[in-house]
Amino acid sequence: MTSADILSLLPLLVVATTGVVVMLAAAFYRNHRLSLILTLAGLLTAFISLPFVSPLTPRQVTSLVLVDGYALFYMGLIFAAGFIVALLTYGYLEQWDGNPEELYVLLLLATLGAAVLVGSSHFASFFLGLETLSVALYAMIAYNRSLRRGIEAGIKYLVLAGVTAAFLLFGMALVYAETGTLAFSGVIAAAGGGPSLQLMVGLGMLIVGVGFKLGVVPFHMWTPDVYQGAPAPVTGLLASMSKGAMFALLLRYFTPVMALERQGLVWVFTAVAVLSMLGGNILALTQDNVKRILAYSSIAHLGYLLVAFLASGPAGQLAVAFYLVAYFATTLSAFGVVTVLSTPDDEAESLRAYQGLYYRRPWLAIIFTIALLSLAGIPPTAGLVGKIFIAAAGVQASLWLLLIVLVLASVIGVFYYMRIVITMFRRPEADVVQPSMVRLPRAASVVLGALSVILVGLGIYPVPVMRIIERTVARLV
Amino acid sequence: MIVVFYIASGVAILSTFLVILQSNAVHALLYAILSLLSVAIVFFSLGAPLVAALEVIVYAGAIMVLFVFVVMVLNLGPGAEGQERVWLQPRTWTGPVILTLVLIGELIYIFLARPGLALGGPAIGPQEVSLALxxxxxxxxxxxxxxxxxxxxxxxxxxxxxxx
Amino acid sequence: MAEVPTQYGIILAAILFSLGVAGILLRRNIFFVLLFVEVMLNAAGLAFVVAGARWGQADGQVMFIFVLATAAAEVAIGLGLLLRLHHQFKTLNVDEASDLRG
Missing domain, CATH: 1.20.5 (Single alpha-helices involved in coiled-coils or other helix-helix interfaces)
Incomplete structure (x- = not known):
C-alpha cells in the first residue's frame, strides 16, 4: 500500500479511529456530552475530508475497496446521516438512566460498515462491511435492554439477518466456485461468458440477501416489527443508512450483471418493485402506529428506487442519487419528530399521541407535515423532485408498467400520509390524556429545522445537489 | 483420501440431522460439535489444513462452548425438554422435511448435471493463506x-x- | 487429493445448509434457532473452502476465516440477547415472546 492509498482511505480511517476513541473515552470517563462531541467531531472531519480525497480518485486500494466519486458521494450521505442521528440520540437519551455512551460507539461502527459497503469492489469487503453494519445494528435495536419489545425486535432482526447473511455467503461461494474470482469486476466479466445454472443459483441467493437488507417485498416481514421495537433514532438509521448503502452497492454492481443477462433478472426485479410499491402502500393504510406506517412507507420508497434502478443509464443514476438524498433528509426528519416526542421507555408511536400536535407544538407539527408531504411527493418538497427524476428515467427506458404502478402507488400513499397530517391539525378531544410536555432538546430542534429547510429548498431549487451528483456519481457513467 | 471425504461427509450430514431431532439441548450441542469436527476432516481431505484446525479451535472449541455456557446459565430443565418433545410431533415436521428433501434433490441435480471437474492442485497450507490474509x-x-x-x-x- | 470432485464438496455444503434451514423452520426455541444459524454459516464457509480448493487459491480459506469472525460476533450478541429474552419473557419460545403486533 502506498501513502496515496492510505490517504484515499482517510474518511474511513477517521470514522474507525473515532469509534475507538469514543470507546476508550467512555472506559475512563463516562460522559454523555463528551461522547457526543467526539462522535460529531469525527463524523464532521470525515465529511470534510471527502473533497480533499476527491483529487486522488478513482483509486483501487488493494482489490477490496474502490474509492471513486460514486463511493465518496454516498459516503458523504452516510456520514451526514450518522451526524444527524447522533444529534437526535443525544436529546433522546439525555433523561435515560442507562449508559448512553456505547450507542455512539456502535453508531460510528455502523457508519463505518455502511461506508465500506458503498466503497466495496470485492465480495470480502461487501460482506464484512455489511456484517459490521448489521452487528452494530443488532445491539442498537435492543439498546434499551430492559424493554421487552426492544429485545424482541433485536432477536428478530438478528435471526433473520443471520439467515440472510448465510444465504448471501453461500451465493458468493457458488459464484466463486463457478468464476474463480471474488472481485466484482472479475465476476461480471466471467458472467459474460454465458451464465450457467450454478451461477444463477448463486446470484439468486445473493439477491435474497440484498433484498432482505433493503426490506423489499417479499423480504419485508421484519420491517414493521423491527421499526416499531427499535428506539426511534435507531429506526431512522435503519431506514436511511442501512438501506441507502445497500442500494448504492446494488445500483453499481447489479446494473452490469443485468445488462449481460437476458431478461430473467429484469423480471425478478420488476416483480419486486411492483410488489413493494403496492404492498408497502396498501399495508400502510391499515396501520394506526406511526412507526409501522413509516416502516411500510419505506418499503414502498425502496420500490420507487427500484424503478430508477431498472431504468439504469445516466438518468437512472442521477434519479437514484437525488432520490436517496431526498429520502435520507425526509426519513431522518420524520423519525426525528418521532424521536423528540419519545423517551426510551415511552415511544410516541400511536396515532393518538399526535392528535392536536399543532396546538401543542406548532413548529414540530409543521416540520412533520413537510416531511410527510415530501414522502407523499407533494410540492414544494424534495420528494416530488425525486419522483419526477425517477419518472423521467422510467420514461426514457420506456418502463410503462412500472410507471403506471408508481403513479397508482403514490396516489394510495397520499391517503395515509394525509391521515397523519389531519390528525395533527385536529383539535384534541377533552378526554384524551395529553402526553407530558417535555422540553425540546435544542440540538434536535436545530437539526429538524435545518432538514425542513433542505427539504423545501431542494423542492424549489434542486440545482446545487444535481451539480454535485453530476460531478461525482454521474461522472462514471 | 476420497474415502475419508465420503465418510466424514456422511457423519457430518447424519449428525446435523440428529441436531434437528434432539429435544435435549446438551445432546443437540454434542451432535453439533460432532458435525463441526467431521467438517474439519472434510477440510483436511480437501487440502486445507489451516481452516481444519480453525474449525476445531474456533467453531467447535469457542463458539459451541458459548452455547454450552448458556445452557448452564439458563438450566434448561426437564420441563423445557418435554415442551420441545411436544413440538417435535411428526405432524409438525413432515411439511418442512419434505420441502427440505425437495431442496436437496434440486441442488444435487444442479451440481451433478454439470460436467465433472476435479479439485486441482496441491494442498494450500497455512503459509499461502497467511500471505493472502x-x-x-x-x-x-x-x-x-x-x-x-x-x-x-x-x-x-x-x-x-x-x-x- | 485431486480425486474429490468439486461438485461433491458443494453438494455436502448444500445439504448441511438445507439442514440448517430445516432446523430453523422446525424449531421454535431461540437457542436452537441460533444454533442452526451457525450451522448455515458453517456450510457457507465449507462452500468457500471447496471453491477455493477447486481453483487452487487461498482466497476461499481467507473467506472462511472472515465467516468465522462473523459467526463469532453474531453468536456473542445473539446469546446476549437470548439471556435478556429469558430474563424478560421467562421463555425461549419465539411464538410466545411476541409483543410487536400491527
Whole structure:
C-alpha cells in the first residue's frame, strides 16, 4: 500500500479511529456530552475530508475497496446521516438512566460498515462491511435492554439477518466456485461468458440477501416489527443508512450483471418493485402506529428506487442519487419528530399521541407535515423532485408498467400520509390524556429545522445537489 | 483420501440431522460439535489444513462452548425438554422435511448435471493463506477486527446487569 | 487429493445448509434457532473452502476465516440477547415472546 492509498482511505480511517476513541473515552470517563462531541467531531472531519480525497480518485486500494466519486458521494450521505442521528440520540437519551455512551460507539461502527459497503469492489469487503453494519445494528435495536419489545425486535432482526447473511455467503461461494474470482469486476466479466445454472443459483441467493437488507417485498416481514421495537433514532438509521448503502452497492454492481443477462433478472426485479410499491402502500393504510406506517412507507420508497434502478443509464443514476438524498433528509426528519416526542421507555408511536400536535407544538407539527408531504411527493418538497427524476428515467427506458404502478402507488400513499397530517391539525378531544410536555432538546430542534429547510429548498431549487451528483456519481457513467 | 471425504461427509450430514431431532439441548450441542469436527476432516481431505484446525479451535472449541455456557446459565430443565418433545410431533415436521428433501434433490441435480471437474492442485497450507490474509486481504483483516469490536461492545452492553 | 470432485464438496455444503434451514423452520426455541444459524454459516464457509480448493487459491480459506469472525460476533450478541429474552419473557419460545403486533 502506498501513502496515496492510505490517504484515499482517510474518511474511513477517521470514522474507525473515532469509534475507538469514543470507546476508550467512555472506559475512563463516562460522559454523555463528551461522547457526543467526539462522535460529531469525527463524523464532521470525515465529511470534510471527502473533497480533499476527491483529487486522488478513482483509486483501487488493494482489490477490496474502490474509492471513486460514486463511493465518496454516498459516503458523504452516510456520514451526514450518522451526524444527524447522533444529534437526535443525544436529546433522546439525555433523561435515560442507562449508559448512553456505547450507542455512539456502535453508531460510528455502523457508519463505518455502511461506508465500506458503498466503497466495496470485492465480495470480502461487501460482506464484512455489511456484517459490521448489521452487528452494530443488532445491539442498537435492543439498546434499551430492559424493554421487552426492544429485545424482541433485536432477536428478530438478528435471526433473520443471520439467515440472510448465510444465504448471501453461500451465493458468493457458488459464484466463486463457478468464476474463480471474488472481485466484482472479475465476476461480471466471467458472467459474460454465458451464465450457467450454478451461477444463477448463486446470484439468486445473493439477491435474497440484498433484498432482505433493503426490506423489499417479499423480504419485508421484519420491517414493521423491527421499526416499531427499535428506539426511534435507531429506526431512522435503519431506514436511511442501512438501506441507502445497500442500494448504492446494488445500483453499481447489479446494473452490469443485468445488462449481460437476458431478461430473467429484469423480471425478478420488476416483480419486486411492483410488489413493494403496492404492498408497502396498501399495508400502510391499515396501520394506526406511526412507526409501522413509516416502516411500510419505506418499503414502498425502496420500490420507487427500484424503478430508477431498472431504468439504469445516466438518468437512472442521477434519479437514484437525488432520490436517496431526498429520502435520507425526509426519513431522518420524520423519525426525528418521532424521536423528540419519545423517551426510551415511552415511544410516541400511536396515532393518538399526535392528535392536536399543532396546538401543542406548532413548529414540530409543521416540520412533520413537510416531511410527510415530501414522502407523499407533494410540492414544494424534495420528494416530488425525486419522483419526477425517477419518472423521467422510467420514461426514457420506456418502463410503462412500472410507471403506471408508481403513479397508482403514490396516489394510495397520499391517503395515509394525509391521515397523519389531519390528525395533527385536529383539535384534541377533552378526554384524551395529553402526553407530558417535555422540553425540546435544542440540538434536535436545530437539526429538524435545518432538514425542513433542505427539504423545501431542494423542492424549489434542486440545482446545487444535481451539480454535485453530476460531478461525482454521474461522472462514471 | 476420497474415502475419508465420503465418510466424514456422511457423519457430518447424519449428525446435523440428529441436531434437528434432539429435544435435549446438551445432546443437540454434542451432535453439533460432532458435525463441526467431521467438517474439519472434510477440510483436511480437501487440502486445507489451516481452516481444519480453525474449525476445531474456533467453531467447535469457542463458539459451541458459548452455547454450552448458556445452557448452564439458563438450566434448561426437564420441563423445557418435554415442551420441545411436544413440538417435535411428526405432524409438525413432515411439511418442512419434505420441502427440505425437495431442496436437496434440486441442488444435487444442479451440481451433478454439470460436467465433472476435479479439485486441482496441491494442498494450500497455512503459509499461502497467511500471505493472502496479510497481503491483498489486509483491509479485510482490519475490517474483521472492527466487526469483532462491534460484537464486543454490543455483547458487553446487552450482557451487563441492568442495575449498574 | 485431486480425486474429490468439486461438485461433491458443494453438494455436502448444500445439504448441511438445507439442514440448517430445516432446523430453523422446525424449531421454535431461540437457542436452537441460533444454533442452526451457525450451522448455515458453517456450510457457507465449507462452500468457500471447496471453491477455493477447486481453483487452487487461498482466497476461499481467507473467506472462511472472515465467516468465522462473523459467526463469532453474531453468536456473542445473539446469546446476549437470548439471556435478556429469558430474563424478560421467562421463555425461549419465539411464538410466545411476541409483543410487536400491527
Amino acid at each position: 496479510y497481503g491483498p486481504y489486509l483491509l479485510g483483516v482490519e475490517l474483521a477486527s472492527i466487526l469483532l469490536l462491534a460484537g464486543l461492545v454490543g455483547a458487553y452492553h446487552l450482557g451487563r446487569e441492568p442495575s449498574d
